[in-house]
Amino acid sequence: MVYLIILVFVQMICFSQNKQILYNFTSIPQSLLVNPGADVSYKYFFGIPGLSGVSANFGSSSFSVYDLFADNGVDFNDKVRNVVNKSSNKDKIYTNQQLELFSGGFRIGGEESRSYISFGGYQELDFLMYVPKDMAILALDGNRDYIGKSFNLGDINLRAEVLSVFHVGFHKKMNDKLVLGGRVKLYSSGANANSTRNSGFIYTTNGTTDQNIYYQYISSNLELQTSGIAAFTKDEYDGNITNDLIYNTFFNGSLGLGFDAGLTYYFRKNLQFTASIIDVGFIRHTKDIETLTYKGSYEYDGVNPGFDFTNEPENVLDDFQKAIPRDTLYNKYTTWRPAKFNTSVEYSFGKSRFDQDCSCKPPGERQYVNAVGAQLFTMTMPKDPFVAFTAFYKRRLLRKLELKTTYTVDSFSYKNIGLGIAGTWGKLNMYFLVDNVLEYKDITKTNSAAFQLGINFVFQDQD
Secondary structure, X not given: OHHHHHHHHHHHHOOOOOOOOOOOOOOOHHHHHOOOOXXXXXXXXXXXXXXXXXXXXXEEOOOOHHHHHOOOOXXXXXXXXXXXXXXXXOOEEEEEEEEEEEEEEEEEOOOOOOEEEEEEEEEEEEEEEEOOHHHHHHHHHOOHHHOOOEEEHHHOOEEEEEEEEEEEEEEEEOOOOEEEEEEEEEEEEEEEEEEOOOEEEEEEEEOOOOOOOEEEEEXXXXXXXXXXXXXXXXXXXXXXXXXXXXXXXXXXXXXXEEEEEEEEEEEEOOEEEEEEEEEEEEEEEOOOEEEEEEEEEEEEEXXXXXXXXXXXXXXXHXXXXXXXXXXXXXXXXXXXXXXEEEEEEEEEEEEOOOOOOOXXXXXXXXXXXXXXXXXXXXXXXOOOOEXXXXXXXXXXXXXXXXXXXXXXXXXXXXXXXXXXXXXEEOOEEEEEEEOOHHHHHHHHHOOEEEEEEEEEEEEOOOO
16 A cells, blocks of 8 residues: 555656757757757856756646546546546556756867766656556456456556666767767666566456356466665654655665767758767666565356455455465566657758857857757657657747747647747846647646756856
């Protein structure tokens, strides 16, 4: 029960990790986080701690909050049943939240250099759960009306993690056409729950001669790996979960390593190609580890097969627990971070009316006021990869004020319109990005939502 509460809490507090508005929005220094090879230039910059990068994303591919909590006179159990019936075991709920704690960057090698160092640290919360359709049907309706159906235990598939990430990056403009960049990351996982390799089934059928006799067979290969959680479930624990989780995330977590890489290439001054791969890495879980397993098989012949043992012989439950025992292991384990791949093509046009002095903009872009393009995003998941396609338009409204609009198609929505604005006033750089703007008239009906905002100080050579 404690594990369920923790996972539900994770799901509710945070708002897919596709940052299509931020990607290649190079008037924002944080665009380096989604492409370390972005064509960003500056003398140096630093973010306001806790305010330089705040983002939250939520996506559900089969239902919205409105489907469950609408005040329409429908019984809640019927709402849940309707959601389950229209979902498949490939539908998913994915949430991600990030809070940048500190960030900065500076040019190295003198005023003529095209080499830059960037660094930072952020906290991240990540949650993915596939809809366990067969298990939900079994919980809602039991197996009475599903004689002969095999309920798939492999539908149980989820992962959740709270971690901190510290990183150092380097990017260099090799020549007027090519920019290359990379970043190394140190992961510190404060809490992890991973259950993505389950299998098995529950099958019930009538007896061959007596229709009142049933045969039930259960094959179970269930596993839940956790780190940083088990201590909170013990009766003797008397600490503060929030404080201990924060401490573990930043100072006592399970450690891992990863890297990012990216590039920008100009076919012409106004025709640009970019690509990046983010979070290629792993975490080796060694702190407060506990793995729960339910592995085995169970057969039963009787008049009332199911999971209500109150009217059955006393030895049925004992037989079940002996056949499929709960076991607790304390083995170290490794998880891989969800790797993300971005690529885009951008065409710029329209001569700028503004001065050439523009914050964080490379010289090759300063003569254009408009840009259109397309972006492809993919992310690894336990089942099929998550894929999103985005078309975008960028417009410089003022010399240091830029607007970006996006239209994104993915498994969460086919009508996701995003809007982002970024500007620099003096040395103060601010940005605000929001997804699915058409759905904000009633946010409860949306299948996905996301926002990002931040404040930085950016210094150019003339400052």
